[in-house]
Amino acid sequence: MGRMAEDPGRRRVLLAAPRGYCAGVDRAVIAVERALEQYGPPIYVRHEIVHNKYVVRTLERKGAVFVDETAEVPEGEIVIFSAHGVSPEVHREAERGRLATIDATCPLVTKVHKEAVRFAEADYDILLIGHEGHEEVIGTSGEAPDHITLVDGPDDVANVEVRDPEKVVWLSQTTLSVDETMETVEGLRRRFPLLVSPPSDDICYATQNRQTAIKQVAADADLVLVVGSKNSSNSVRMVEVALGAGAGAAHLVDNAEEIREEWLAGVSTVGLSSGASVPEVLVDGVLAWLAERGFGDVEVVQPMREHIQFSLPKELRRDLRAEAAAKVRG
Numbered sequence: 001m002g003r004m005a006e007d008p009g010r011r012r013v014l015l016a017a018p019r020g021y022c023a024g025v026d027r028a029v030i031a032v033e034r035a036l037e038q039y040g041p042p043i044y045v046r047h048e049i050v051h052n053k054y055v056v057r058t059l060e061r062k063g064a065v066f067v068d069e070t071a072e073v074p075e076g077e078i079v080i081f082s083a084h085g086v087s088p089e090v091h092r093e094a095e096r097g098r099l100a101t102i103d104a105t106c107p108l109v110t111k112v113h114k115e116a117v118r119f120a121e122a123d124y125d126i127l128l129i130g131h132e133g134h135e136e137v138i139g140t141s142g143e144a145p146d147h148i149t150l151v152d153g154p155d156d157v158a159n160v161e162v163r164d165p166e167k168v169v170w171l172s173q174t175t176l177s178v179d180e181t182m183e184t185v186e187g188l189r190r191r192f193p194l195l196v197s198p199p200s201d202d203i204c205y206a207t208q209n210r211q212t213a214i215k216q217v218a219a220d221a222d223l224v225l226v227v228g229s230k231n232s233s234n235s236v237r238m239v240e241v242a243l244g245a246g247a248g249a250a251h252l253v254d255n256a257e258e259i260r261e262e263w264l265a266g267v268s269t270v271g272l273s274s275g276a277s278v279p280e281v282l283v284d285g286v287l288a289w290l291a292e293r294g295f296g297d298v299e300v301v302q303p304m305r306e307h308i309q310f311s312l313p314k315e316l317r318r319d320l321r322a323e324a325a326a327k328v329r330g
């Protein structure tokens with residue numbers, strides 16, 4: 001049913017599902033918690049373990065220390081690499097710094113790294129569709145810097161240069177807009193008709209499912225709220241997808257405190273979802289905020305279910321403190 005057909009007096013929330021934590025984020029956050037329990041603080045984490053302020057602050061309170069670079073971690077300590085993945089050079093830096101490492105890179109990001117290595121070994125030019133400066137793109141590019149060219153959306157297609165137009169493959173960041181990526185691929189294929197596609201989707205299941213669900217919700221919503229942090233790529237994409245799917249307005253908020261009262265003016269249906277790095281407690285806060293303003297009627301819109309889980313990083317099964325001490329002793 002479209003917006004025009006709704007009873008104007010009825011106020012409701014369409015709650016998208018799946019939303020929130022994906023399997024890769026769940027694994028990364030649990031990895032930090034387990035490391036803190038197993039080895040005690042401090043546990044160093046290179047970059048935000050996942051792009052969510054609340055998660056980062058909660059882990060800091062438990063003893064995690066977030067650093068920008070591996071070089072900031074004292075010799076002999078434990079460092080965790082975030083879900084977004086790191087380049088091989090970062091692993092080498094950690095080795096030089098005699099650090100024990102736990103790699104919480106999402107297995108679906110690792111899959112893209114492996115594809116990059118394989119196509120580089122076969123001497124392809126790799127066109128990596130992604131956002132310049134995003135940690136995942138930096139990590140993937142580091143696997144084969146001489147073979148990878150970043151393509152930052154459809155407008156960047158015209159700038160791409162390759163050595164041999166008959167030996168070109170595209171790969172992508174895992175958290176992009178599915179529709180915009182396909183537009184970029186079409187543009188690339190017009191320029192390079194023999195362009196090879198990745199063996200399986202690089203945009204991960206969680207990103208795709210959250211976009212499918214928010215599209216369904218957005219078509220009937222006057223206002224869409226996406227809970228997520230500004231530096232969370234998949235959350236930002238959900239706002240764009242909601243607007244593209246017909247939402248009257250769409251905003252990204254870290255929590256209920258960031259919602260502005262004036263956004264509710266004239267609104268009868270609010271669509272709500274959250275990015276893949278967002279704990280459910282933040283969505284609960286938004287639901288409570290909306291209920292206080294007459295939006296207590298909540299309908300779940302769930303086009304699909306998710307059952308994916310990843311096992312924890314294997315390093316958590318070893319005694320890393322002992323390994324790090326042995327490295328320092330040489």
Ligand code: SF4
Nearest residue numbers: 022024025106174204
């Ligand atoms: S958003 Fe996708 S790629 Fe990123 S951590 Fe989650 S499952 Fe992995």
